[in-house]
Each structure stands twice: as structure tokens, then as C-alpha cells.
Amino acid sequence: NAGVMQNPRHLVRRRGQEARLRCSPMKGHSHVYWYRQLPEEGLKFMVYLQKENIIDESGMPKERFSAEFPKEGPSILRIQQVVRGDSAAYFCASSPELAGVRYEQYFGPGTRLTVT
Amino acid sequence: DQQVKQNSPSLSVQEGRISILNCDYTNSMFDYFLWYKKYPAEGPTFLISISSIKDKNEDGRFTVFLNKSAKHLSLHIVPSQPGDSAVYFCAASATGAGSYQLTFGKGTKLSVIP
Numbered sequence: 001n002a003g004v005m006q007n008p009r010h011l012v013r014r015r016g017q018e019a020r021l022r023c024s025p026m027k028g029h030s031h032v033y034w035y036r037q038l039p040e041e042g043l044k045f046m047v048y049l050q051k052e053n054i055i056d057e058s059g060m061p062k063e064r065f066s067a068e069f070p071k072e073g074p075s076i077l078r079i080q081q082v083v084r085g086d087s088a089a090y091f092c093a094s095s096p097e098l099a100g101v102r103y104e105q106y107f108g109p110g111t112r113l114t115v116t
Numbered sequence: 117d118q119q120v121k122q123n124s125p126s127l128s129v130q131e132g133r134i135s136i137l138n139c140d141y142t143n144s145m146f147d148y149f150l151w152y153k154k155y156p157a158e159g160p161t162f163l164i165s166i167s168s169i170k171d172k173n174e175d176g177r178f179t180v181f182l183n184k185s186a187k188h189l190s191l192h193i194v195p196s197q198p199g200d201s202a203v204y205f206c207a208a209s210a211t212g213a214g215s216y217q218l219t220f221g222k223g224t225k226l227s228v229i230p
Contacts, residue, residue, distance in 0.1 A: 004159070033216065042120070042205060042220030043160070056214065091159050095216075104150060105218065107159035 002027065004094050004108035005074075012114045013082045021077040021111045025094030032075045033105055034067060037089040049075055082115045089113075119143045120208050122221035130229050135193040137224050139206030142187065146208040150218065151180060151191045154203045163204075164191070196228045 005024040013019050025032050031050055035043040045059040049069035057067065064082075069075040079086055089112050093105035121140045129135045139149075147168035152160035166173040166180045166189070173180050179192045193200055203225045207218040 006159075031216070033218075035218075035220075040222065042122075042222045043207075043218070044220070045217045048216055056217070058214075059217070093159075104162040104165060105216075106162065107152075109157070109159045 004029075004092055004106055006090075006092050006108035006111050008111060009109060010112050010114070012116060014116055015083055016081050019079040019082050019086070019113055019115075021079075021090050021092075021113070022074040023077070023092030023094075023108060024074045025092075026106055028096055029094035029106070030097050031095045032069050033093045033095075034075075034077050035091045035093065035107075037091065037110075039088070043091060046077075079113075082113070084115050087113055087115045118221075119146075120206055120219050120221040122204075122206055122224045124224050125222070126225040126227070128227045128229060129196045131198055132195045135191075135196045135200065135226055135228070137191040137193075137204050137206075137226065139189050139191075139221055140187060141189075141208055143208070143210065143219070144187070145210040145212075146219075147211050148209045148215075149180070149182060149189050150207045150209075151178075152205045152207060152220075153200075154205060154223070160205055193226075196226075198228045198230050201226055201228045 034046040037043045047067045048056040064080045066078045089110045091110045093107045095105045150165040151163040154160045164175050164178045182189045203223040205223045206221040
């Protein structure tokens, strides 16, 4: 059973360009979460999605950031007009649908975004 | 405002000895706690969790203790092995809306010396 897949693993963008980060959840998982880790910090929640639905985007910056999880294909985290402060590791996690049960989230290897 | 704090950035332990990693939290609504282990250039890997209705949970060499009155939890690794060298993150969540949001500490880097 393949784990959570993220690509690319490393992404370099110049200021003002767009960054697209992809995440394929574990097989059988329908819940996807994105977290960001700045240098020397813990992971911070950004957004929670289910297929074709954004459930909670309270951790997303108000501008330039968007996320989707289409019916077919991976979840995408999109950062428009990147700035140096966007340089970070972006982790995707997934979990199965177990209503009423606490479950752990399984993390992918992350995408390390560097903005030059 | 850090709601989950890991005050020791690093810890060194001899192989075979006990490693104790500590975590404090401030949000009294947190009722589910997890420990994740992270190697460089990899994602966090789930280790062990504990619900607030318990004060101890054990899984092999790993035991997590929860002291709700002190808002403190700790992870014990016995015996420590060189392969345990990694960064350990404490995370917490609260029941209700947003229970899926994990709040992480900054991590403690454990080095197990052979």
C-alpha cells in the first residue's frame, strides 16, 4: 500500500512565479490536509479538503494561496506570485474516513519550496 | 502564541538508556495528543497517541504519559537505539469543529549515541 505521495520533492521558483505542489493521498483515504513548516518551526495547519470540497481553509494566507482536491487526480496547493517568505517545507497528510473516531494523519515526504 | 511547547530543542542519550521527551500545552480544549518522528528530508511518521481519558499509553519501547492537571505529556523510549535518532514532534487536537487540526510543537532533536 503506497504511502502519501508528494511531488515535486524540491521546487525552486523566482519571486513572482507560481508554485504548484501535488499530493496523492494513501489508497482508501478521502481526507487531505496541508501543513507548512517554516525553518526552525513546527508544522502549521493550512487547509483540510475532501474530494471536490474545501472543508477548512482557516490556516491559509488570505491572498495568493489556494488549494483543491478534484474528483480525479491529486490535491493541488497553488501559490501565486511567490515571495521569499513562502520558502518552506509543505507537507500533505491524509486520513481515512472514520466518522466519530480519532485517527492519525499519515504524512507525505514534503515539498521543499525555495524562492530565489 | 505557541499552544504546544517543546522546550528542549535537542537531547543526547546513550544507547540502551531511557530517552524522555517533554511537551507542554496551554489550550485546555486539547484532548488528543500524538507524537511524530521525523527523519531529515522525510515526512513525520506517527508513533503513538493518547486520549485525555487516559494517563498512559504503551506501544513496545514507546510510552506516552499525560498529566492533564499540569498540561504536560512526555514520551519515554526504552531502551534507546541509534535508529531512534530523529526529530520528535508533539501534536495536539481538540474535540469538536476543527478536531482534525493538529497543532505541533517545534520539535526536539534526539541523538542516541552508540
